[in-house]
Amino acid sequence: MSAPGTLYGLGVGPGDPELLTLKALRILKAAPVIAYPAPDHGTSFARAIVEGYLTGAQEEIAIVVPMRTERFPAAAIYDEAAARIGDRLAAGQDVAVFCEGDPFFYGSFMYLFERLSGRFPVEIVPGVSxxxxxxxxxxxxxxxxxxxxxxxxxxxxxxxxxxxxxxxxxxxxxxxxxxxxxxxxxxxxxxxxxxxxxxxxxxxxxxxxxxxxxxxxxxxxxxxxxxxxxxxxxxxxxxxxxxxxxx
Amino acid sequence: MSAPGTLYGLGVGPGDPELLTLKALRILKAAPVIAYPAPDHGTSFARAIVEGYLTGAQEEIAIVVPMRTERFPAAAIYDEAAARIGDRLAAGQDVAVFCEGDPFFYGSFMYLFERLSGRFPVEIVPGVSxxxxxxxxxxxxxxxxxxxxxxxxxxxxxxxxxxxxxxxxxxxxxxxxxxxxxxxxxxxxxxxxxxxxxxxxxxxxxxxxxxxxxxxxxxxxxxxxxxxxxxxxxxxxxxxxxxxxxx
The missing domain is CATH 3.30.950.10 (Tetrapyrrole methylase, C-terminal domain)
Structure with a gap:
C-alpha cells in the first residue's frame, strides 16, 4: 500500500490569475488530480482563474453544484465528490481543490474538508480574499x-x-x-x-x-x-x- | 519632464515568502526603488519576507518606526518618508512599498498613501492576510x-x-x-x-x-x-x- 496523497485546498484569489500565490501555483502544477466547484451551466470560475497554469495532463473532477444562490449545499453532492477525491488520495495521488478567494473564508471547500480531513493529510493554502x-x-x-x-x-x-x-x-x-x-x-x-x-x-x-x-x-x-x-x-x-x- | 513613477503598495503576505502573489513578485523585481517599515533595532519583517527575491540593484528606503507597540505613528516619520519617496516618483521612478499581510488591513502603508496618492499614480496589490x-x-x-x-x-x-x-x-x-x-x-x-x-x-x-x-x-x-x-x-x-x- 502506498502512502496516501494530500488534499490541498488552494486559495486562488479573487479573479486576477496574477493574484495567485507562488505556493498555490507550485502545488497546482504538481498535482496529478485537480478539483473545483462548477455550476450546472457554464464554466467554473475557480478553474477559469487558473486555466492558464494547468498542465493539460491532470485529471479533473468538477464538483457540480446547482447555481441557485444561497441554496444550502446538498450533502449528497459533497458526499459523492469526497468519495471520488478520497479514491485518488487513497491511491497515493495528491488532489488540489481550487477555491475562489480563500478556502476557509465563506468557501465551499469546508464541505470537502469535513468529509476528508480525518482520513487524509490536508494542507490549506490561504489566498487573497x-x-x-x-x-x-x-x-x-x-x-x-x-x-x-x-x-x-x-x-x-x-x-x-x-x-x-x-x-x-x-x-x-x-x-x-x-x-x-x-x-x-x-x-x-x-x-x-x-x-x-x-x-x-x-x-x-x-x-x-x-x-x-x-x-x-x-x-x-x-x-x-x-x-x-x-x-x-x-x-x-x-x-x-x-x-x-x-x- | 518625465511621467511620474507609480507608487505600489505590495502586500507580501503573512511571512512565508511563497505566499507572495505572482503580481507582487513581478512588481517588486521591476521596481528601481523599494521601501519598507523597519524597527529602530533589528531587521524589517516586511523586507525579510521578500529578501530572496530582491535584485541587489535596487535603491532601498527604510522607514524607521520605533517599535513601541501601539504607539501612534509619528507624523514626522511618514512626512519624511513620503518626501523621499515622492522625490523618486517625481523623477519617474516606480517605488514598491512592502507591506506585511495586506496593505490596507491594519497596515502602515495608509500613512504613505494619504500623503502621496493625490499627487502620483498609486496601485495597491492585495496580499494574503x-x-x-x-x-x-x-x-x-x-x-x-x-x-x-x-x-x-x-x-x-x-x-x-x-x-x-x-x-x-x-x-x-x-x-x-x-x-x-x-x-x-x-x-x-x-x-x-x-x-x-x-x-x-x-x-x-x-x-x-x-x-x-x-x-x-x-x-x-x-x-x-x-x-x-x-x-x-x-x-x-x-x-x-x-x-x-x-x-
Missing part, C-alpha cells in the same frame, strides 16, 4: 489602528444587518446578489450611503468600483459593499479627497 | 454561509471586546502583544476559551498554533486569537473531531 482585493481596488484603507471590521453576509435580515453595522468602524457586506436593493435601502435609511463603496467582480477585466450612491439596478453574487463609519474619519476623508483631486 | 493564514494553519473554517466575522483589535477595553465578540459568529482578535493576558482572561470569563485557537507567527518556521487553553505566558505582537461561537457549530465540531481522530 475578495475583501482585501475590493479594498485595494477602491483605494481606501479598510481598517486602521484600533478599528473594528465586520464581515456581514447580505442575506441577513435588516435588524441583524443594522445592529452589526452600527457596532463596526468598517464593514464589508458580502453575498449581495438579490439582496442588493434591500441592503442599499437599509444603508440609505441609516444615512450611510455616502460612506459606502460598491465593488463588483474585483480584479477582473469587467471590474466595477463606484460610490454606492451611483449604483442602479441589480448586483451579481460576486459583489460587495465596503463601508466606513468609524470615529476617526480623518484619514479616510483625506484619502478620498486626495484621490478626487488627482482625477 | 494573517487572518486567512491563521485560519488555514489552524485547520478550522473561519466563516461559513451566513456567519458574521468580526476582526477586533486587542487593545480595545474589555467592554468593547465583550460586546463585539457577543455579536459575532466568528472573531479574530489581532494585535495581542501586552494585551494577551487580559484578553485571555476575558474570554475565560465569557466561557469561550475552548472555542478559541491561538496562532503565533503563522506560516513562519517558528509558527505556533494551539488551543488557547494551552497557552501560558506572553504573546508577541504577531499573534492572534481565532474564536468560533456561531449558532451553527455542527460543521466546526465535526471538523475538530475529525482532525483529532486523525492525530
Amino acid at each position: 475578495s475583501v482585501m482585493a475590493a479594498t485595494a481596488a477602491s483605494h481606501r484603507p479598510l481598517a486602521a489602528r484600533n478599528d473594528i471590521l465586520t464581515v456581514i453576509p447580505g442575506p441577513l435580515d435588516d435588524d441583524a444587518l443594522r445592529q452589526r453595522i452600527e457596532a463596526s468602524d468598517a464593514f464589508a457586506i458580502m453575498k449581495l446578489g438579490r439582496h442588493f436593493g434591500r441592503v442599499k435601502a437599509l444603508l440609505g435609511a441609516m444615512n450611510l450611503t455616502d460612506a459606502c463603496a460598491y465593488c463588483e467582480r474585483v480584479t477582473l477585466p469587467e471590474e466595477r468600483i463606484m460610490p454606492l450612491a451611483d449604483v442602479t439596478g441589480d448586483a451579481p453574487y460576486f459583489s460587495m459593499i465596503l463601508g466606513y463609519r468609524g470615529a476617526e474619519p480623518g484619514i479616510r476623508d483625506a484619502v478620498i479627497q486626495r484621490r478626487e483631486t488627482a482625477q | 494573517s487572518v486567512m493564514a491563521a485560519t488555514a494553519a489552524s485547520h478550522r473554517p473561519l466563516a461559513a454561509r451566513n456567519d458574521i466575522l468580526t476582526v477586533i483589535p486587542g487593545p480595545l477595553d474589555d467592554d468593547a471586546l465583550r460586546q463585539r465578540i457577543e455579536a459575532s459568529d466568528a472573531f479574530a482578535i489581532m494585535k495581542l502583544g501586552r494585551h494577551f493576558g487580559r484578553v485571555k482572561a476575558l474570554l475565560g470569563a465569557m466561557n469561550l476559551t475552548d472555542a478559541c485557537a491561538y496562532c503565533e507567527r503563522v506560516t513562519l518556521p517558528e509558527e505556533r498554533i494551539m488551543p488557547l487553553a494551552d497557552v501560558t505566558g506572553d504573546a508577541p505582537y504577531f499573534s492572534m486569537i481565532l474564536g468560533y461561537r456561531g449558532a451553527e457549530p455542527g460543521i466546526r465540531d465535526a471538523v475538530i473531531q475529525r482532525r483529532e481522530t486523525a492525530q
Whole structure:
C-alpha cells in the first residue's frame, strides 16, 4: 500500500490569475488530480482563474453544484465528490481543490474538508480574499489602528444587518446578489450611503468600483459593499479627497 | 519632464515568502526603488519576507518606526518618508512599498498613501492576510454561509471586546502583544476559551498554533486569537473531531 496523497485546498484569489500565490501555483502544477466547484451551466470560475497554469495532463473532477444562490449545499453532492477525491488520495495521488478567494473564508471547500480531513493529510493554502482585493481596488484603507471590521453576509435580515453595522468602524457586506436593493435601502435609511463603496467582480477585466450612491439596478453574487463609519474619519476623508483631486 | 513613477503598495503576505502573489513578485523585481517599515533595532519583517527575491540593484528606503507597540505613528516619520519617496516618483521612478499581510488591513502603508496618492499614480496589490493564514494553519473554517466575522483589535477595553465578540459568529482578535493576558482572561470569563485557537507567527518556521487553553505566558505582537461561537457549530465540531481522530 502506498502512502496516501494530500488534499490541498488552494486559495486562488479573487479573479486576477496574477493574484495567485507562488505556493498555490507550485502545488497546482504538481498535482496529478485537480478539483473545483462548477455550476450546472457554464464554466467554473475557480478553474477559469487558473486555466492558464494547468498542465493539460491532470485529471479533473468538477464538483457540480446547482447555481441557485444561497441554496444550502446538498450533502449528497459533497458526499459523492469526497468519495471520488478520497479514491485518488487513497491511491497515493495528491488532489488540489481550487477555491475562489480563500478556502476557509465563506468557501465551499469546508464541505470537502469535513468529509476528508480525518482520513487524509490536508494542507490549506490561504489566498487573497475578495475583501482585501475590493479594498485595494477602491483605494481606501479598510481598517486602521484600533478599528473594528465586520464581515456581514447580505442575506441577513435588516435588524441583524443594522445592529452589526452600527457596532463596526468598517464593514464589508458580502453575498449581495438579490439582496442588493434591500441592503442599499437599509444603508440609505441609516444615512450611510455616502460612506459606502460598491465593488463588483474585483480584479477582473469587467471590474466595477463606484460610490454606492451611483449604483442602479441589480448586483451579481460576486459583489460587495465596503463601508466606513468609524470615529476617526480623518484619514479616510483625506484619502478620498486626495484621490478626487488627482482625477 | 518625465511621467511620474507609480507608487505600489505590495502586500507580501503573512511571512512565508511563497505566499507572495505572482503580481507582487513581478512588481517588486521591476521596481528601481523599494521601501519598507523597519524597527529602530533589528531587521524589517516586511523586507525579510521578500529578501530572496530582491535584485541587489535596487535603491532601498527604510522607514524607521520605533517599535513601541501601539504607539501612534509619528507624523514626522511618514512626512519624511513620503518626501523621499515622492522625490523618486517625481523623477519617474516606480517605488514598491512592502507591506506585511495586506496593505490596507491594519497596515502602515495608509500613512504613505494619504500623503502621496493625490499627487502620483498609486496601485495597491492585495496580499494574503494573517487572518486567512491563521485560519488555514489552524485547520478550522473561519466563516461559513451566513456567519458574521468580526476582526477586533486587542487593545480595545474589555467592554468593547465583550460586546463585539457577543455579536459575532466568528472573531479574530489581532494585535495581542501586552494585551494577551487580559484578553485571555476575558474570554475565560465569557466561557469561550475552548472555542478559541491561538496562532503565533503563522506560516513562519517558528509558527505556533494551539488551543488557547494551552497557552501560558506572553504573546508577541504577531499573534492572534481565532474564536468560533456561531449558532451553527455542527460543521466546526465535526471538523475538530475529525482532525483529532486523525492525530
